[in-house]
Amino acid sequence: MKDLLHTADLSREDVELLLATASDFAAKPLSASTALANKTVAIYMTKPSTRTRLSSETAVAHLGGTPIFIRGDELQLGRGETIADTAKIISGYCDALIIRTFAQSEVDELGMHASIPVINALTDDDHPTQLLADWLTIRETFGKDIAGRKFVYLGDGNNMANAWLVMGAIMGAHVVTATPEGKWAPNRKYVDMAQQIAKKSGATIEVIHNADEAARGASVLYTDVWMSMGDSEFDRKEKVAALSPFSVTDSLMAATEKDSIFMHCLPAHRGEEVSASVIDGPRSVIWREAYHRRTTIQALLYHLSRGELAGSK
Numbered sequence: 097m098k099d100l101l102h103t104a105d106l107s108r109e110d111v112e113l114l115l116a117t118a119s120d121f122a123a124k125p126l127s128a129s130t131a132l133a134n135k136t137v138a139i140y141m142t143k144p145s146t147r148t149r150l151s152s153e154t155a156v157a158h159l160g161g162t163p164i165f166i167r168g169d170e171l172q173l174g175r176g177e178t179i180a181d182t183a184k185i186i187s188g189y190c191d192a193l194i195i196r197t198f199a200q201s202e203v204d205e206l207g208m209h210a211s212i213p214v215i216n217a218l219t220d221d222d223h224p225t226q227l228l229a230d231w232l233t234i235r236e237t238f239g240k241d242i243a244g245r246k247f248v249y250l251g252d253g254n255n256m257a258n259a260w261l262v263m264g265a266i267m268g269a270h271v272v273t274a275t276p277e278g279k280w281a282p283n284r285k286y287v288d289m290a291q292q293i294a295k296k297s298g299a300t301i302e303v304i305h306n307a308d309e310a311a312r313g314a315s316v317l318y319t320d321v322w323m324s325m326g327d328s329e330f331d332r333k334e335k336v337a338a339l340s341p342f343s344v345t346d347s348l349m350a351a352t353e354k355d356s357i358f359m360h361c362l363p364a365h366r367g368e369e370v371s372a373s374v375i376d377g378p379r380s381v382i383w384r385e386a387y388h389r390r391t392t393i394q395a396l397l398y399h400l401s402r403g404e405l406a407g408s409k
Contacts, residue, residue, distance in 0.1 A: 097407030099207040099214040100396060102200075103224040103262040104289055107408045108297065111266060114405075115232050117395040118388065122232075125158045125391075131398050132161030135191040141217075142168030142197040147362060148217050148225075151389035152194050158394055164190065168197070183209035192397060213400040215393070221283065223255050225396065226361050227263040229388035230318070233381055237357055238315065245315040245353075248272045250307055250342040251369050252335075256320045256361055258286035261301060265293035266408075270300040274310035276338040281305075307342045311351040318359040319344050319369045336368070344370040349379060357381045 097105065106114075120127060137156045141149065149165065156163040173182050183206045186193055192213045195203055200221040207214040217225050238245060249260040253275040261282060264271025271290075275281050282303060290301045304310055311317060322339045323332060344358060358370070358380045366372040375382060399405050 097403075097405040098400070099210075099216075100224055100400065100405075101203050101207045101214065101216050102222055103227055103259045103266075104293065105407055106224070106263075106266060107406055108266055108268070110405045110407065111228070111231065111263075113399060114228055114392060114395045115235055117398060118228070118232050118391040119236075121158070121391045121394045121398075122388065125394075128159055128398055130160045132156060132159040132191065132401065135161045135401075136164055136189065137161050137192045137194060137397065138164050138166055138186050138190040139194045139217075140166045140168075140171070140186075140197070141195070143218065145196060145218070147386055147389045148194075148196050151393050152217065154390050155394035155397060158390075159397055161191070161397075179205040180209040182206070183214075184211075187211040192401065194393070213397075215396055215400070217393075219255065221255055221258060221286075222262075223259045223361070224263075225389065225393055226256065227259045228392035228396070229385055230260075230359060230361075231263060231267060232388045232392055233359065233385040234316065236384070237381065238355075242267075242269055242315075246270045246272060246313055247316045247318070248274060248310045248314040249318045249320075250274045250310060250344060250348075251319045251339055252322055252324070253280050253282035254320060254324055256318075257282040260318065261286055261290035261303075262293065265290040265297055265299040265301060268297040268299045270302075272302040272304060272310050272314075274304050274307050274342060276342070277305050278338075280335065280338055307348060308351065311348045314352045315356050316359055317344050317349060317352060317356065320361055321363060321365055322369050339369070343368065344374050346371060346373055349374055359385055362386055 139152045153163040194215045196217040200219040257273045
């Protein structure tokens with residue numbers, strides 16, 4: 097496995113290895129401080145982000161490498177150079193590429209033509225690095241035995257909903273998305289993908305449209321902002337009205353298990369997708385979750401650079 101382009105690229109064994117290594121890096125951040133010595137990692141972002149930039153640059157530095165941050169307007173891609181040519185040029189200068197952008201097709205094409213590892217740090221379709229951080233946080237909270245537990249995502253059926261279903265399927269978990277029906281439901285392609293993976297892993301996949309039903313007996317309630325970067329402001333009023341019943345409130349948390357947690361990939365809009373009393377309350381693990389963006393990206397760079405991930409195929 098050269099790249100991490102999709103959550104579905106990972107096997108269960110890959111995830112277990114990455115979580116174990118990330119856990120070690122959480123305890124000892126500099127335990128592999130020469131792994132990328134004298135190497136450079138390009139971090140190309142057409143979408144700005146607090147967590148992705150800081151976690152990626154810190155992860156590279158902790159491995160002894162040099163991060164090179166590139167904004168979307170700083171490459172010749174913006175003036176018509178092909179993705180294939182760009183991939184080959186970056187491969188000649190750098191030892192890995194982390195990319196955060198809009199179109200999944202751009203990430204796939206970069207992976208196809210780059211000779212170095214390419215890591216998808218978010219597209220409009222998927223978010224594999226976030227899901228690794230999420231599952232390390234889940235693992236720290238509940239341990240490896242997740243039998244009888246239900247993990248619920250509520251709100252916009254966006255890239256996070258897609259990745260939530262697929263990673264849950266890989267992990268053999270009972271995962272649920274609760275979203276409006278129609279255009280703000282999860283992408284059918286990813287639902288089908290999760291269901292196919294679940295046939296082998298023993299996972300339970302549920303796609304429902306009722307927040308109260310989803311929350312009953314849940315161990316995790318997870319949400320994301322309702323208006324993501326790139327969303328049309330024209331849709332705001334309609335979208336907010338459709339998503340309002342899926343807001344994570346104290347009453348919704350009260351329906352969950354006694355040891356349940358609240359998760360959010362951030363940034364958050366208190367009073368919209370989650371109430372302030374929930375996200376800032378005792379069940380919220382958002383800061384630990386955000387911290388693990390660094391530990392899991394560090395683990396990814398470490399194992400991809402050593403050719404130690406097998407992949408799902």
